[in-house]
Amino acid sequence: xxxxxxxxxxxxxxxxxxxxxxxxxxxxxxxxxxxxxxxxxxxxxxxxxxxxxxxxxxxxxxxxxxxxxxxxxxxxxxxxxxxxxxxxxxxxxxxxxxxxxxxxxxxxxxxxxxxxxxxxxxxxxxxxxxxxxxxxxxxxxxxxxxxxxxxxxxxxxxxxxxxxxxxxxxxxxxxxxxxxxxxxxxxxxxxxxxxxxxxxxxxxxxxxxxxxxxxxxxxxxxxxxxxxxxxxxxxxxxxxxxxxxxxxxxxxxxxxxxxxxxxxxxxxxxxxxxxxxxxxxxxxxxxxxx
Amino acid sequence: xxxxxxxxxxxxxxxxxxxxxxxxxxxxxxxxxxxxxxxxxxxxxxxxxxxxxxxxxxxxxxxxxxxxxxxxxxxxxxxxxxxxxxxxxxxxxxxxxxxxxxxxxxxxxxxxxxxxxxxxxxxxxxxxxxxxxxxxxxxxxxxxxxxxxxxxxxxxxxxxxxxxxxxxxxxxxxxxxxxxxxxxxxxxxxxxxxxxxxxxxxxxxxxxxxxxxxxxxxxxxxxxxxxxxxxxxxxxxxxxxxxxxxxxxxxxxxxxxxxxxxxxxxxxxxxxxxxxxxxxxxxxxxxxxxxxxxxxxxxxxxxxxxxxxx
Numbered sequence: 194x195x196x197x198x199x200x201x202x203x204x205x206x207x208x209x210x211x212x213x214x215x216x217x218x219x220x221x222x223x224x225x226x227x228x229x230x231x232x233x234x235x236x237x238x239x240x241x242x243x244x245x246x247x248x249x250x251x252x253x254x255x256x257x258x259x260x261x262x263x264x265x266x267x268x269x270x271x272x273x274x275x276x277x278x279x280x281x282x283x284x285x286x287x288x289x290x291x292x293x294x295x296x297x298x299x300x301x302x303x304x305x306x307x308x309x310x311x312x313x314x315x316x317x318x319x320x321x322x323x324x325x326x327x328x329x330x331x332x333x334x335x336x337x338x339x340x341x342x343x344x345x346x347x348x349x350x351x352x353x354x355x356x357x358x359x360x361x362x363x364x365x366x367x368x369x370x371x372x373x374x375x376x377x378x379x380x381x382x383x384x385x386x387x388x389x390x391x392x393x394x395x396x397x398x399x400x401x402x403x404x405x406x407x408x409x410x411x412x413x414x415x416x417x418x419x420x421x422x423x424x425x426x427x428x429x430x431x432x433x434x435x436x437x438x439x440x441x442x443x444x445x446x447x448x449x450x451x452x453x454x455x456x457x458x459x460x461x462x463x464x465x466x467x468x469x470x471x472x473x474x475x476x477x478x479x480x481x482x483x
Numbered sequence: 484x485x486x487x488x489x490x491x492x493x494x495x496x497x498x499x500x501x502x503x504x505x506x507x508x509x510x511x512x513x514x515x516x517x518x519x520x521x522x523x524x525x526x527x528x529x530x531x532x533x534x535x536x537x538x539x540x541x542x543x544x545x546x547x548x549x550x551x552x553x554x555x556x557x558x559x560x561x562x563x564x565x566x567x568x569x570x571x572x573x574x575x576x577x578x579x580x581x582x583x584x585x586x587x588x589x590x591x592x593x594x595x596x597x598x599x600x601x602x603x604x605x606x607x608x609x610x611x612x613x614x615x616x617x618x619x620x621x622x623x624x625x626x627x628x629x630x631x632x633x634x635x636x637x638x639x640x641x642x643x644x645x646x647x648x649x650x651x652x653x654x655x656x657x658x659x660x661x662x663x664x665x666x667x668x669x670x671x672x673x674x675x676x677x678x679x680x681x682x683x684x685x686x687x688x689x690x691x692x693x694x695x696x697x698x699x700x701x702x703x704x705x706x707x708x709x710x711x712x713x714x715x716x717x718x719x720x721x722x723x724x725x726x727x728x729x730x731x732x733x734x735x736x737x738x739x740x741x742x743x744x745x746x747x748x749x750x751x752x753x754x755x756x757x758x759x760x761x762x763x764x765x766x767x768x769x770x771x772x773x774x775x776x777x778x779x780x781x782x783x784x785x786x787x788x789x790x791x792x793x
Contacts, residue, residue: 302580310551314575320541321576324548324556327533331509332552351572354541 196242201410207242207277208234212439213466214273214286219452220459220480222290224298228436228449229343230270232374232407236432237274239413240339249279252306258336259309259325263318264343264372265299266451272296272305280307287479316349318342319369323359326367326427337421341370345377348386353398359427360399367427368420369400372407374436378450391431400429407432440465456480487650490681491589493625494646495520497632498557499527505636506531507553511546513539513560519589519646521559539564543572543586550582555636561595562588562604562645570610577641578616585635586611589646591621592732593760593777594682596648599767604645605760609737611643612710618663619710621645621681624654627707630661638663647682649770654684654705666713672702675792676720679730680706680739682770686781687730693785699792709739717746721753728788731759732779756791758784 196203211234219225241247245258262271269289276283281295288294295304299313310321322340329336342352359367373391375382382388395402401423405412413432420428436450437443440462454462456477463473502508502524509531510524516534525532535542539560546556558565565588566573577584588607595602611619620635620642622628628646635642655667666678670691679687684705691701702724704716720727727747729740740757747753760777774780778787 310547311575311580314571317540317544317572317576320544320572321548321551323541324545325551326548327545328549328552328554331530331554351540351544354535354538355544358535358538358541358545 198243198414204238204242204410208238209439209466210277211238211270211273213463213468214276215269216440216454216459216462216466217476217479218269218272218286218289220454220476221287223453224290224451225269226266226451227269227443227454228376228446229264229267229372229374231437231439231443232434233267233341233372234270234439235408235410236341236370236372236413237270239410239417241274241278243414244417245339246336247278249307252280256334256336259322259338261310261318261322261325261338261340262300262312263322263340264315264346265312265318268296268298268300271300275305275307278307281305315343315346316351319352319355319359322367322369323355323362323364326359326364327362329366330362330364337366337368339368339370341372343377344371344373344375344382344388345385347371347388356395356398356400363425364427365424368417368430369427370430370432372434373431374434376436376445376447376450380447395429395431400427402429402431404431405433407434408438487652488625489650490622490625490628490647491518491520493628494587494589494632494644495523497629499523501633501636502528502531505555507555508636509533509549509554509556511535511542511556511558513537513542513564515560515589518561519559519587521557539568540572543569543584544576546584547576547582550584555583555585557585557587559587559589561590561602562607563602565643566604566607566610573611573641574614578614581616581640583639583641585642585644587644587646590648591645591681593765593773594647594649594732594770597767597769600764603765605734605765606737607643607645608709608733608739609741612737612742616641617710618642619645620708622707623681623684623705624651626653626657626659627655627661630659631707634661634663645681649682651682652685654688661707664708664711664713666716667705667707668702668716669705670701670703672700672724674700674724675726675728675788676702676704676724677728677730677788678704678706678717678720678739678743680709682732683730683779686779686784689781690730690784690788693781694788697789699789706739709742712742712746714746714750717743718751721747721751726754726756726792728756728758728791730784731757733759734762735759736762756788758787
């Protein structure tokens, strides 16, 4: 399904459903990366339901656009996207983190349809995306490559090796997105290891850089469209976001990086996300079923 | 004996020959092309040669990405960087998803020109062999290198190739064919079995000759395929000769000696002596200086084995 730019309402509904699914998965599993999933709901919604070309019935379709979730720990919302897009059935979402589940804590390309590459060790996704984009050029393919990185993640040196190479290879078919939610596991990014001046850093590495509000559908869609018109260099979208966005008690709170959720927290989160009493009770029952 | 050829030379030439027929073969270089001999590839197929600069981590990731499009990437550098430097990238970006990436470490063990400890790879086999899904091969001479590179192109999955720097005489027969998981019997013997790989195989054969002169009959095995290892040939050797000696250009912890120890201790307990670098770092110097310094000359090894056999 591809939503038209005028139809933002539909995208809003999808993003809300994704957040609901994340809460249910983490509630049931007793663990999960909540904050960094919630912060990218709008970004993933725009990529998968506005921008990218793919065929869930044929995940290996050669001409498909590629997406690399470099911040692999945001797997809960990624799996929610894959179910929404039709790659995986919705009913397996609650098996997340189980040893026999295709939905491992970090995405496994050999187990889960729609996952292009296995990720989880931070800092490696951009290099892989560079390889895909370079390969597309060598094969004269027109597909585009997108990768989503965490802000803490780009403290990894490999990211900057990859950034250098993407501009050297003139990869205008590559879009990097930084989920700039300002928090990492142990604290505020600016205190742990500051990234600023971030815009200037990417510019100096030879990228075209667009800075947006990562929760604004219009701004995300415009940025993705703009990126297509940039030639001879890759585009980096700095998406300013709020970690935990959509659930007030998670927002901008470092302790909501990787969590378990109490029944009360699940109930409050789902209520805030607009779920019916019936849906909330059914979720709580599923949690109890163990 | 025919003229000596360095495995890296054979590697560089073979890649070009294979790439003439297989347009999926691409080469990545972390600024060591003249040393790893992928310069031949660079000259013949510049459009399929990807220089990434001195950035090995990125090189492994790019190789992983290319492999998802059906390319067969050879990521080339020194063995120390191909293993230690990029251990996590190889593990998570290549081996875990079983991607078709070939990682090539040239300049191995103590024999790295005069580059010394920082550039010597005494840990690469230990690292690579403990990564699930990884195949680990150290071809001994030009002929075996050619066959192993052919194998790597045909095999769908991650492979680590340990490629020697210095000229080697022909060790395997001219009609040699490589089989995954098979050791190569070079010489029969009944009193002791010597198992080696790579640059020390030539000396191991000389050691066997020395032992023969003193009435000790030594079987010699070239264990080029270190993972998966040939359990059958090891168990048979243990049964037939009772004693086994491994001779390796690597730390005796985690390398060929350890791999052989794992097999015999579980399958057929036998006496084992591991000869190699004894858990220490190397030094700079010529190969001959290294052999003297680390007690790996033919005379040193012969003496050690005689003491071991009592």
